[in-house]
Amino acid sequence: MTSLGALGTIAGGMMAGVAEGLSDGRARGTGALILPGLVALGVGVPLTIGGAIRYRQWRAWRQRNPIAAAPVAGRSAHGSWVVGVSLRF
Incomplete structure (x- = not known):
C-alpha cells in the first residue's frame, strides 16, 4: 500500500509538473497530463x-x-535452494 501510494504520488507530481511547465501556449494537449497527474497525486497521497x-x-x-x-x-x-519456516521466540 505504501509503495503503491509513493509511486502514485511521484508519478502524479511529475505529470502535473510537466504539464504545468508546458502550459506556456506552445504545447497542445497539456490538459491530458494535468488531469491524470492530479488524480494520481490525489490517490497516491492517501x-x-x-x-x-x-x-x-x-x-x-x-x-x-x-x-x-x-x-x-x-x-x-x-x-x-532451501525453503522452510523460521521460528522466532
Whole structure:
C-alpha cells in the first residue's frame, strides 16, 4: 500500500509538473497530463499515509507478540535452494 501510494504520488507530481511547465501556449494537449497527474497525486497521497499507519500498527503488534513463524528461502552450502519456516521466540 505504501509503495503503491509513493509511486502514485511521484508519478502524479511529475505529470502535473510537466504539464504545468508546458502550459506556456506552445504545447497542445497539456490538459491530458494535468488531469491524470492530479488524480494520481490525489490517490497516491492517501495510500502513502494509510500504508505508513498500517506499517506502524503492524510493527507495534509484532513487538507485543514475540513468537512468530515466517517463510524463508536460502541457499545451502552445496548451492541448492532451501525453503522452510523460521521460528522466532
